[in-house]
Every structure is written in structure tokens, then in C-alpha cells.
Amino acid sequence: MNIAFGHSNMDFDCLGSLILVKKLFPGYQLVRSIRIAPAAHRLYTLYEKYFDCVYPKDISGSRIDNIIIVDTSSASRIKEFLACIKNSDPAIVIYDHHPAGNCDILGARLEGKNRGANTTCLAKLAMEKGLSLESEEATIALTGIYADTGSLIYENVHREDLEVSAWLLDQGASLRLVKGFLDPIKEDDQILVLNQLLLVIQTVQIQGNEILLSYLELDDHIQGLAAVVEKIMSIENPDAYFALFYIRKTKSILVIGRSQKHRINLHELFAKYGGGGHQSAGSASFTGREGPGFNQEFRSYLEQALTPATCVRDIMTKNVCTLAETDRLLDASKYMEEVDHGGLPVLNRNGEVSGFITLRDIMKGRRASQMNAPVSAYMARGVVCAVPGMTMREVERIFYKHHIGHIPVVEEGRLAGIVTRWDFLEYKKRRQDFESSPAEKREA
Numbered sequence: 001m002n003i004a005f006g007h008s009n010m011d012f013d014c015l016g017s018l019i020l021v022k023k024l025f026p027g028y029q030l031v032r033s034i035r036i037a038p039a040a041h042r043l044y045t046l047y048e049k050y051f052d053c054v055y056p057k058d059i060s061g062s063r064i065d066n067i068i069i070v071d072t073s074s075a076s077r078i079k080e081f082l083a084c085i086k087n088s089d090p091a092i093v094i095y096d097h098h099p100a101g102n103c104d105i106l107g108a109r110l111e112g113k114n115r116g117a118n119t120t121c122l123a124k125l126a127m128e129k130g131l132s133l134e135s136e137e138a139t140i141a142l143t144g145i146y147a148d149t150g151s152l153i154y155e156n157v158h159r160e161d162l163e164v165s166a167w168l169l170d171q172g173a174s175l176r177l178v179k180g181f182l183d184p185i186k187e188d189d190q191i192l193v194l195n196q197l198l199l200v201i202q203t204v205q206i207q208g209n210e211i212l213l214s215y216l217e218l219d220d221h222i223q224g225l226a227a228v229v230e231k232i233m234s235i236e237n238p239d240a241y242f243a244l245f246y247i248r249k250t251k252s253i254l255v256i257g258r259s260q261k262h263r264i265n266l267h268e269l270f271a272k273y274g275g276g277g278h279q280s281a282g283s284a285s286f287t288g289r290e291g292p293g294f295n296q297e298f299r300s301y302l303e304q305a306l307t308p309a310t311c312v313r314d315i316m317t318k319n320v321c322t323l324a325e326t327d328r329l330l331d332a333s334k335y336m337e338e339v340d341h342g343g344l345p346v347l348n349r350n351g352e353v354s355g356f357i358t359l360r361d362i363m364k365g366r367r368a369s370q371m372n373a374p375v376s377a378y379m380a381r382g383v384v385c386a387v388p389g390m391t392m393r394e395v396e397r398i399f400y401k402h403h404i405g406h407i408p409v410v411e412e413g414r415l416a417g418i419v420t421r422w423d424f425l426e427y428k429k430r431r432q433d434f435e436s437s438p439a440e441k442r443e444a
């Protein structure tokens with residue numbers, strides 16, 4: 001007998017991979033996990049007959065010749081299946097998109113590639129083989145890809161994720177259905193918690209990071225709390241969100257965290273409380289603490305555990321070309337051409353920033369035949385400046401609010417540097433390298 005399965009607590013990507021395995025390797029029987037993640041369960045229930053799965057216990061009497069494993073290469077995530085395989089020598093092939101090097105399934109052949117979704121690896125094979133899918137199969141596969149790539153926007157997205165998504169649409173995948181499956185807030189109690197959280201969330205600045213915090217007591221555990229936390233994350237867009245829950249029934253604390261900054265590593269942060277997860281998503285759960293007391297403690301913990309956010313000082317250009325108020329427009333224009341800048345800060349006789357002049361201002365002087373006039377006559381006054389400790393969010397607000405391309409940085413009355421739109425965009429683009437901690441793939 002040949003079988004295929006994914007990890008325990010199957011998610012969308014796992015299901016998307018399995019539906020394609022069934023297509024690519026027709027002789028393989030799919031085996032489902034006892035547990036299916038709540039959101040993915042709806043999709044599974046509707047399309048059960050397309051999967052035609054058996055349970056692990058159903059294969060326990062059979063001799064297994066070949067195994068295909070999808071979306072994991074970690075033995076601890078497939079225990080329930082291994083426990084039902086009696087013979088010791090099946091050939092194992094793994095299709096896993098998580099970074100290689102973590103495989104601890106002995107004797108397995110690794111076939112995966114580093115793609116945003118595991119489903120992508122198998123869809124690419126199906127596409128190259130010229131297979132055609134039923135529209136239901138295409139929808140299941142596309143849901144897997146959208147789920148693991150944040151609808152094709154996460155940093156882990158590879159061109160192949162987009163390529164096979166286009167192919168799946170050709171095969172009849174319904175984006176309308178995909179969207180419906182991916183909306184994780186469907187239960188009444190989730191909506192209730194969502195509304196309660198929106199009333200109690202607080203935004204605080206910790207080490208220059210914009211952090212969202214909430215504390216809520218619940219009578220009992222509810223399914224899909226993490227999805228609620230993610231929803232708030234997407235509405236409020238903080239650097240990180242920590243949602244603390246005290247569950248009265250079990251007298252336990254649950255902390256769910258989400259981060260969109262590489263400097264805020266939740267896997268490391270939650271280790272102190274026996275929790276874990278990934279860089280961008282983590283949680284911790286334990287008993288033996290009162291809710292309000294822990295809420296206070298957790299705040300102080302964040303104060304000392306969070307690394308300072310990137311600030312103006314980290315991205316500004318330090319050696320700034322400047323002009324003096326008394327420079328003639330003609331000389332100023334020559335100098336700006338020489339140093340290849342569209343605008344420069346102007347200093348007064350005390351060395352303080354007193355204005356800013358652009359090539360456009362100089363053009364006005366040229367048209368008025370005033371090229372011998374001093375820079376002070378044509379410069380803009382009341383320049384918006386930054387200080388070195390300003391956060392990137394504040395800088396962003398200045399750019400949007402004042403529609404300016406350059407922000408002089410002033411420290412103790414002296415010009416210390418300058419930040420341009422280009423500096424800011426480069427920072428946004430290279431945020432990963434900038435915030436030096438290792439870029440970790442989102443493992444969904």
C-alpha cells in the first residue's frame with residue numbers, strides 16, 4: 001500500500017498539497033490527521049469526497065511500501081501516522097517548503113523547494129506534467145497558497161507562487177471561495193471577543209516601538225483566538241501586538257503575540273514563559289498566576305526585553321552639504337549641480353538650520369533675474385526638522401503630512417544629518433537586513 005499525509009493539525013497548505021498529491025500520484029491513499037485546524041476544517045468538510053481520506057488507524061494492518069509526506073519534515077509533527085505504520089522499511093519522499101536542514105525523518109528523500117506555500121511545489125509539478133484539475137481541486141490548492149503567503153504578499157513569496165496561482169485560476173479556481181475560506185472570523189464568540197478587544201486595546205511606545213496591548217478575562221477558552229488577534233493586528237497595524245487573556249475556568253493565562261518587526265522576535269520573547277512559536281507569531285500558556293498581576297509584570301518585561309526600534313540616527317546621511325544664507329543664488333545653483341542634490345539646508349551665521357532651498361526655488365530667482373540675490377531671499381523658512389532619536393513611523397508621518405523630500409536632522413541646535421525619501425524607502429525595502437536579527441521564514 002502507498003500512502004500520503006501531512007502534519008498533524010492539518011492546515012490549508014497541507015490540504016492543498018494533499019489534493020495535488022492525489023492527482024500526481026494516483027496510487028496513493030491519503031491519510032488525514034485526527035486534528036484539522038478550525039479554519040481549514042470548513043474547507044475539508046465541504047470537499048471531503050475529493051480527498052477521500054482514511055484515518056491513521058485504518059492503515060495499521062497494512063504493509064506500507066511508499067510514503068509521501070507533505071508540508072513538514074519534522075518527525076514530531078507526524079507521530080500519529082508513524083505510530084500506525086508497522087513495517088520498518090517504507091520508501092519515504094518528503095515535499096516540504098520549510099528551510100532544509102531540519103529534516104529528522106530518517107531515510108527520507110527531500111523533494112521540496114523554498115516556496116511561500118508547500119502547495120506551490122506540487123502545483124508546479126502538476127502544471128509541468130500538463131495535468132488538468134477540477135475547479136474544486138484548483139480552489140483547494142489556491143486556498144493553500146493564499147493561506148501560507150498572506151494572499152501572496154508575505155516576504156516568503158516566490159515567483160513560482162504567483163506563477164502556479166495563475167495556472168490554478170486557469171484551472172477554474174474560485175477566488176470568491178478562497179476569500180470565504182480564508183476569513184477566519186466566523187464564529188459568534190470570536191466576533192464578541194473581537195469587539196471586546198477593540199474597546200480595551202492600548203497603544204504604547206516601548207523603546208521607540210509602537211506596541212499594542214490588551215488584557216481580557218474570559219469565562220472559558222474559545223476556538224480561533226489567534227485569528228481574532230491577527231484581525232486586530234491588520235486593523236491597527238502596530239509593530240507588535242500582545243493580547244493577554246485570563247481564562248477563569250482553567251485559571252490559566254494565555255498570551256498571544258504577533259509581530260511585524262524583525263527586531264521583535266516572539267519566539268525568543270515567549271521562551272521566558274515556556275511558550276514559543278516563530279519570529280512573527282508566538283504564544284505562551286500557563287497556570288498559577290493571577291491575571292492582573294501578570295498583566296503588570298508582562299509590561300515591565302517588555303520594557304526591558306524589547307530592542308530599541310530603528311531611528312533617524314540609524315538611517316540619516318551624516319555629512320550634509322549645506323549653503324549659507326548669504327550665498328548668492330548663482331553660486332548655490334552651481335554648487336547643487338556639483339553635488340547633485342535637488343535641495344539643501346541653509347545655515348544662518350550661528351550655524352543653525354534657518355531654511356531649505358530647492359532647485360525649484362532657484363528657478364524662481366532665475367526667472368526674476370535675481371541670481372545675485374542671497375539664498376535667504378528665496379529659501380523656504382520654518383523648515384520641518386527631525387531629531388536623531390525620532391522613530392521611523394514619525395519620519396513617515398512627516399513625509400506624508402508636509403510633502404517634503406528632505407528632512408534635516410538637528411541635534412542641540414546643530415545640523416547632524418539629513419533624511420531623504422530615498423533613505424526612507426531603502427530602509428523599508430531592506431528592513432530585514434537593517435534589523436540584523438536573522439530573517440526567519442513564516443512557517444504557517
Ligand SMILES: [Mn+2]
Pocket residue numbers: 013014071097117118148443444
Ligand atoms: Mn505550509
